[in-house]
Amino acid sequence: MKYLLLSIWCILLSLTATSQTPTSLQISGKIIDTVAQKPIGFATILLKNDKKIQVKSVVSAQDGSFTLTGLSAGNYSLVIVIVGYQTKTIPVVLSNTSKNLNQISLVSSPTQLKGITITGDRPLIKQEIDRISYDVKADPESKVNNVLEMMRKVPMLSVDGDNNIQLQGNSNYKILINGRPSGMVERNPKDILKSMPASSIERIEVITTPPAKYDGEGLAGIINIVTYKKADNGTNGTINVSERFPVGGPGIGGTFTAKTGKFGIATNAGASLDSSPQLTNSILRLTQESNPTKLFQTGTSDYSGKSGYVGAELSYEIDSLNLISGQINYNANSNESLSTQNSVLNNTTSMLQRYNLNNNSTGFGDGIDAALNYQLGFKKDKNKLLTFSYRYYQFSNHQFNNVEVFNPFAYTEPNYKQDNTGGSVEQTIQVDYVHPFKKVVMEAGIKAIFRDNSSDFEYLSLNSSGSYILDPLRTNVFDNQQNVYGVYNTYQFNLKKWGVKAGVRLEQTQIDANSSGTILDKNSLNLIPSISVNRKFKESSINFGFTSRIQRPGINQLNPFVDRSNPNFTSSGNPDLKPMKGHSIEMTYSRFKKLAVNISVRALRGTNIIMPSAITVGTVTQNSYANTGTATLVGLNLNLNYPFNSKLRGTLSAMANYGMVTAKINGVELENKGLMRRAFTSLTYRPTKTWQTTASVNYNGPNLSIQGTSNSFVFYSFSVNKDFLDNKLSLSFAANNAFNKYRDNIRYITGTGFTQENFSQNYQRNFTTSINYRFGRLKDSIKKNKKGINNNDVSQGTSL
Structure with a gap:
C-alpha cells in the first residue's frame, strides 16, 4: 500500500x-x-x-x-x-x-426599474445529485433560533430529548463546516451548535451518498453546515444578540466577510451561557433471577455552562493560476453541576442496600484546528487544478467528579474522586487533482492521517485518616494510534438530462494501542465504491445512489475510563473496538411545481456495528460498547412545500424508518425491531414585506436500540419577526413549548435477567428575544481553493 x-x-x-x-x-x-x-x-x-x-x-x-x-x-x-x-x-x-x-x-431597458420585488418564496429544500440542502436563510425562524433548533426542520435529521442529533435515526455521521472538518463541531457539537445563531449560516446539507473524495467513514452520511455565501469586494457581516429565559441564557454571534483585491477573509464567532434549574430524575431496575431484586434511585440535578467558538478562512490569489488559502478554528466550553441521589435496593423480603450521595461535577475542554492549502491552476485550462493540503487538529476534554456518601446501609465504598482527561491529536496530508475533459470531470487524490487518541484517568478513595489515596486498580493511561492511508478516483459527467457521479476509494488502517501495558495491533484494508445518478425531467427529477461506508470508533468509545459517578451504574469505553462497515442504497423523486415534493426511499445495512451494551453483575449494571451488532434500516422521507397564496406558506416533513437490530451481549443473542418516526410541520404568514409569523410542531417518535427504546415527545414553537432599515435590522420573538414547562425523557432497557427504566426531566418552556443586524456591501467574489481536507472518518456517537 x-x-x-x-x-x-x-x-x-x-x-x-x-x-x-x-x-x-x-x-x-x-x-x-x-x-x-x-x-x-x-x-x-x-x-x-x-x-x-x-x-x-x-x-x-x-x-x-x-x-x-x-x-x-x-x-x-x-x-x-x-x-x-x-x-x-x-x-x-x-x-x-x-x-x-x-x-x-x-442601451437602457424599455422599462426602468425603481427596484426589484421578489414575489415568490425561496424554496426551503433543494435536491442535488448526491445531497439534499435546507435553505436556512429562507426560513424566518433563522433570525431567532440557534442552529441546533433549526436541525429539527431539516429532512432526514432529528434531535432527541437529550439534544443529540441523528441522521435517519443513526448517530454515526460526520459534521463539516463549509465542506471541511472543523474543531468547532468535532469535539462537542451540540453545545457549539446551541451557541451558534442560525442567522450566521446559509444552509444545511445532508449528504447521504458521499462521493469517493470524502473519507470512507460515516455510515449514515455527512452533515455539512455552510456558514456564508461567496464574499465580494467590500465587507459584509451579520450580528445576532439573543436572550432566552427563564432557562437558557444570553448569546451573541455573527459573521464578517471582507475582500480587498486579491485577499479575502471570512470569519464567524459566537458565545452563549446556558443554565437549567434543579430537575428530577430516577432509575428503576428489576432483576428476574432466583432472588429477584428491585433498585430504585431518585435524584435531582442542576446545570450551568458556557461555550464559545471563533473561526476564520483566509484566501490570497497570487495570480490567476496560484491560490493560497487557510483556515483556523478554536472552541471551548465549561460546565458544572450538582446532583443528589437516594438509592435503595430491596429483594422480596428485606432491604439489601441503601445510601445517599452528592456529586459535584465540573468539566471543561477546548479544541483547535488549522489548515493550509495551495492550489495550482493550469494555463491551458483553468478548471484543471492541483491542490496540496495540510491540517493540524487537537482537542481535549476534562471531567472531574467529587462524590460524597451519606447514611450508608450495607454499602462500604468511601467518598471518592475521579478525574478523566481524554483527547486526540491528528495531522493530515492530502493531494488532490482535478482534470476536466470535454464532458467528464476526473478527480483523484491521496491522503494520510496520523491520529493519536489518548486518555489519562485517576480514581482516589478517602481513607480513615481523611486523605484521598490513588487506587491503582481503577487508574489507567490509554494510547491509541491510528494511521489511515487513502487513495481515490472519481468521475462526473452530464449528458443531456442525465448526471452521474461515480468513484472508488481504497483505505488502509493501521491501529496500535496500549492500555496499561496491554498491546493491541490491528490492520484493515477497505474498498469503498460510490455512485450517484440524476435524471432531470421538465419539472421533476429522479436520483439514485449507492455507497459503501465504514466508521472508526472515536476516543469516547475507545476510552477504557470507568465512570463510577453512580456506584450502581458504571460506564466505560472499549479499547478493542474495530471499525464498522455498511452499505446503503437510496432513490429520490423531486417535483418543482407550485407544490414542491421530495420523496426518498433508503435502505442501510451495517455489520460489525458498535453497539452499546448493558449487563448486570451483582448490584452493578455495567455499560460499555462492543462490535457485536448487525443492523438493517429501511426508511421513507417525505417533504412538501406549498404556498397557499402570496402571504401564506405551509411545509410538511415526515420520516419513517423500520429498524432491525441483532447483537450478542454477555453471550446471549438479542434482537430488536420497530418503527422510528418523525414529523415536522409549519405555517408561515407574511401580511406585509416586513412582518412574518411562523407556527411549527415537531414530533419525535421512539428511538430504537438493541436493548430498548425511548418515549416520544412533541416540540412546538411560535415566532414573530419584524424587519427594519430595508431588511438589514430584524427584531424577533419566539415562544417554545409555551404550555408545557417540562418534558419527560424516558429510556426503556431490557437485558439478560433485568429490565430498567431511566427517567429524566427536561425544562422545555422558554421565550427568546433576538436582534439581528446585517451590514456591508459586496461586489467581486472571493476565490477559494476548490479542494481541501475532509476528515469525516470518526464516529460522532452510536445508536441505530
Missing part, C-alpha cells in the same frame, strides 16, 4: 511540470450610456472562456472604466450586466497583446 501511495504521489507531482507561468495580458474599456454619453459605474463585467465558463469578474469604477488582468491568450466573451440597461455580450480574441475595447455603449 505504501508503494502504491508513493507512486501516485510522484505521478501527481509530475503534473506540475505541465503548468506554465501566467501571462500579463489584460482587457480594458469604459462603459457609457448610449443616449446621455455619461459613464456607467458599478456595472458587473463577467469574462467567460470559449467553454462558457466564467473565469473573471469585476465591477466598473465610478467613471465607467474597468480592467481585467492576468489573462492568457484565447477566445472570450465579455458580458456586461447592470439593472436598468440591456445586457451586452462582446466576443473578445486575445493573441499576444492586451486589448482596449475603448468605449462600450449600453
Whole structure:
C-alpha cells in the first residue's frame, strides 16, 4: 500500500511540470450610456472562456472604466450586466497583446426599474445529485433560533430529548463546516451548535451518498453546515444578540466577510451561557433471577455552562493560476453541576442496600484546528487544478467528579474522586487533482492521517485518616494510534438530462494501542465504491445512489475510563473496538411545481456495528460498547412545500424508518425491531414585506436500540419577526413549548435477567428575544481553493 501511495504521489507531482507561468495580458474599456454619453459605474463585467465558463469578474469604477488582468491568450466573451440597461455580450480574441475595447455603449431597458420585488418564496429544500440542502436563510425562524433548533426542520435529521442529533435515526455521521472538518463541531457539537445563531449560516446539507473524495467513514452520511455565501469586494457581516429565559441564557454571534483585491477573509464567532434549574430524575431496575431484586434511585440535578467558538478562512490569489488559502478554528466550553441521589435496593423480603450521595461535577475542554492549502491552476485550462493540503487538529476534554456518601446501609465504598482527561491529536496530508475533459470531470487524490487518541484517568478513595489515596486498580493511561492511508478516483459527467457521479476509494488502517501495558495491533484494508445518478425531467427529477461506508470508533468509545459517578451504574469505553462497515442504497423523486415534493426511499445495512451494551453483575449494571451488532434500516422521507397564496406558506416533513437490530451481549443473542418516526410541520404568514409569523410542531417518535427504546415527545414553537432599515435590522420573538414547562425523557432497557427504566426531566418552556443586524456591501467574489481536507472518518456517537 505504501508503494502504491508513493507512486501516485510522484505521478501527481509530475503534473506540475505541465503548468506554465501566467501571462500579463489584460482587457480594458469604459462603459457609457448610449443616449446621455455619461459613464456607467458599478456595472458587473463577467469574462467567460470559449467553454462558457466564467473565469473573471469585476465591477466598473465610478467613471465607467474597468480592467481585467492576468489573462492568457484565447477566445472570450465579455458580458456586461447592470439593472436598468440591456445586457451586452462582446466576443473578445486575445493573441499576444492586451486589448482596449475603448468605449462600450449600453442601451437602457424599455422599462426602468425603481427596484426589484421578489414575489415568490425561496424554496426551503433543494435536491442535488448526491445531497439534499435546507435553505436556512429562507426560513424566518433563522433570525431567532440557534442552529441546533433549526436541525429539527431539516429532512432526514432529528434531535432527541437529550439534544443529540441523528441522521435517519443513526448517530454515526460526520459534521463539516463549509465542506471541511472543523474543531468547532468535532469535539462537542451540540453545545457549539446551541451557541451558534442560525442567522450566521446559509444552509444545511445532508449528504447521504458521499462521493469517493470524502473519507470512507460515516455510515449514515455527512452533515455539512455552510456558514456564508461567496464574499465580494467590500465587507459584509451579520450580528445576532439573543436572550432566552427563564432557562437558557444570553448569546451573541455573527459573521464578517471582507475582500480587498486579491485577499479575502471570512470569519464567524459566537458565545452563549446556558443554565437549567434543579430537575428530577430516577432509575428503576428489576432483576428476574432466583432472588429477584428491585433498585430504585431518585435524584435531582442542576446545570450551568458556557461555550464559545471563533473561526476564520483566509484566501490570497497570487495570480490567476496560484491560490493560497487557510483556515483556523478554536472552541471551548465549561460546565458544572450538582446532583443528589437516594438509592435503595430491596429483594422480596428485606432491604439489601441503601445510601445517599452528592456529586459535584465540573468539566471543561477546548479544541483547535488549522489548515493550509495551495492550489495550482493550469494555463491551458483553468478548471484543471492541483491542490496540496495540510491540517493540524487537537482537542481535549476534562471531567472531574467529587462524590460524597451519606447514611450508608450495607454499602462500604468511601467518598471518592475521579478525574478523566481524554483527547486526540491528528495531522493530515492530502493531494488532490482535478482534470476536466470535454464532458467528464476526473478527480483523484491521496491522503494520510496520523491520529493519536489518548486518555489519562485517576480514581482516589478517602481513607480513615481523611486523605484521598490513588487506587491503582481503577487508574489507567490509554494510547491509541491510528494511521489511515487513502487513495481515490472519481468521475462526473452530464449528458443531456442525465448526471452521474461515480468513484472508488481504497483505505488502509493501521491501529496500535496500549492500555496499561496491554498491546493491541490491528490492520484493515477497505474498498469503498460510490455512485450517484440524476435524471432531470421538465419539472421533476429522479436520483439514485449507492455507497459503501465504514466508521472508526472515536476516543469516547475507545476510552477504557470507568465512570463510577453512580456506584450502581458504571460506564466505560472499549479499547478493542474495530471499525464498522455498511452499505446503503437510496432513490429520490423531486417535483418543482407550485407544490414542491421530495420523496426518498433508503435502505442501510451495517455489520460489525458498535453497539452499546448493558449487563448486570451483582448490584452493578455495567455499560460499555462492543462490535457485536448487525443492523438493517429501511426508511421513507417525505417533504412538501406549498404556498397557499402570496402571504401564506405551509411545509410538511415526515420520516419513517423500520429498524432491525441483532447483537450478542454477555453471550446471549438479542434482537430488536420497530418503527422510528418523525414529523415536522409549519405555517408561515407574511401580511406585509416586513412582518412574518411562523407556527411549527415537531414530533419525535421512539428511538430504537438493541436493548430498548425511548418515549416520544412533541416540540412546538411560535415566532414573530419584524424587519427594519430595508431588511438589514430584524427584531424577533419566539415562544417554545409555551404550555408545557417540562418534558419527560424516558429510556426503556431490557437485558439478560433485568429490565430498567431511566427517567429524566427536561425544562422545555422558554421565550427568546433576538436582534439581528446585517451590514456591508459586496461586489467581486472571493476565490477559494476548490479542494481541501475532509476528515469525516470518526464516529460522532452510536445508536441505530
